[in-house]
Amino acid sequence: MEGIGITVTEHLLMHQKASPAATGRFTSLLTELIFSAKIIAREVQKAGLVDILGLTGEVNVQGEQVRKLDEFANRVLIYRMQRAGVLCAMASEENADIIEIPDRYPGGDYILVFDPLDGSSNIDVNVSIGTIFSIYRRKESGRAYVALDDFLRKGSEQVAAGYFLYGTSVMLVYTTGDGVHGFTLDPSVGEFLLSHPNIRIPERGKTYSVNEAYTPYWDERTRAVVDYFKSPDNDLGKPYTARYVGSLVADFHRNLLNGGIFMYPADRRDPAKPRGKLRLLCEAAPLAFVVEHAGGAATDGRTRILDIQAAALHERVPLFIGSRADVERATALLQGG
Numbered sequence: 001m002e003g004i005g006i007t008v009t010e011h012l013l014m015h016q017k018a019s020p021a022a023t024g025r026f027t028s029l030l031t032e033l034i035f036s037a038k039i040i041a042r043e044v045q046k047a048g049l050v051d052i053l054g055l056t057g058e059v060n061v062q063g064e065q066v067r068k069l070d071e072f073a074n075r076v077l078i079y080r081m082q083r084a085g086v087l088c089a090m091a092s093e094e095n096a097d098i099i100e101i102p103d104r105y106p107g108g109d110y111i112l113v114f115d116p117l118d119g120s121s122n123i124d125v126n127v128s129i130g131t132i133f134s135i136y137r138r139k140e141s142g143r144a145y146v147a148l149d150d151f152l153r154k155g156s157e158q159v160a161a162g163y164f165l166y167g168t169s170v171m172l173v174y175t176t177g178d179g180v181h182g183f184t185l186d187p188s189v190g191e192f193l194l195s196h197p198n199i200r201i202p203e204r205g206k207t208y209s210v211n212e213a214y215t216p217y218w219d220e221r222t223r224a225v226v227d228y229f230k231s232p233d234n235d236l237g238k239p240y241t242a243r244y245v246g247s248l249v250a251d252f253h254r255n256l257l258n259g260g261i262f263m264y265p266a267d268r269r270d271p272a273k274p275r276g277k278l279r280l281l282c283e284a285a286p287l288a289f290v291v292e293h294a295g296g297a298a299t300d301g302r303t304r305i306l307d308i309q310a311a312a313l314h315e316r317v318p319l320f321i322g323s324r325a326d327v328e329r330a331t332a333l334l335q336g337g
């Protein structure tokens with residue numbers, strides 16, 4: 001093909017034209033999100049050259065040490081998205097409460113939930129990190145205020161979800177429910193170009209991803225799941241290979257393209273976190289939305305992630321996500337099968 005290929009903007013406009021109800025506001029939302037991610041990517045690429053590595057000294061609502069890049073990414077997203085004129089409120093992994101849109105900015109009917117930088121432990125060591133986003137429409141249009149229950153929804157109600165991956169290249173992967181599409185940033189022109197149209201996750205993978213150091217804190221059934229993937233007698237007929245980057249986005253993305261299962265089970269390490277580490281609204285639900293639209297599956301071991309009704313903004317959830325056959329096998333073993 002001549003030229004540089006389909007840009008994400010062209011792709012968005014094509015989809016907007018195909019949907020008669022579209023007003024262009026969703027396109028504006030995505031466009032603003034993409035611009036924010038380009039700014040974050042630019043900063044990530046300078047990490048090590050400018051004073052952006054290390055901790056801020058703060059501890060966030062998750063009980064984690066905040067890194068300077070966590071805070072930078074969070075600030076960029078809040079600043080730009082508050083001014084975008086398409087949102088009625090936001091929520092971030094880094095903020096205890098809902099983030100409102102000040103009256104001086106125009107509002108809209110969309111709700112945005114995000115993990116501004118995923119993979120904190122990898123920021124300072126030049127390993128892939130990402131930004132995860134989840135988009136809902138508010139429950140009642142025109143209401144003056146946004147209530148917590150606008151956020152406490154089932155993941156199946158998302159209108160779009162995806163992530164940016166700051167890896168060897170910068171990628172955007174997202175879905176609005178009409179296929180999962182991947183775009184790669186061409187740094188020479190500053191545009192995301194369609195590089196992975198219609199991503200489908202293989203039905204069964206060859207890779208399992210889990211932090212196996214926590215084995216002593218798992219229950220018997222969780223151990224049985226991981227033993228299954230390591231067994232030469234599993235459905236693959238040989239042990240799966242282990243890959244764990246420690247950035248959910250990076251581990252998820254590899255398994256989305258190549259097949260496999262990512263697991264962050266519940267464990268007994270911290271009685272305050274009996275349901276594992278990952279957050280339902282800003283991590284599990286958006287990636288579950290992506291994986292299902294690519295033909296995969298995601299569960300907490302009992303319930304489909306997209307059917308879980310959130311009860312709190314920062315609720316945590318065990319996560320088993322990836323190739324359908326692998327997730328089904330894990331679910332059966334978790335249920336004692």
Ligand code: AHG
Pocket residue numbers: 064093115117118119120121211246247248249277
């Ligand atoms: P975040 O950096 O947004 O707080 O998320 C970190 C998460 C996730 O990216 C990763 O899969 C997981 O933490 C790794 O946790 P362990 O170090 O416990 O394996």
Ligand code: MN
Pocket residue numbers: 062064093120
């Ligand atoms: Mn964090």
Ligand code: MN
Pocket residue numbers: 115117118119248283
């Ligand atoms: Mn995260």
Ligand code: MN
Pocket residue numbers: 070093115116117118119120
């Ligand atoms: Mn994060």
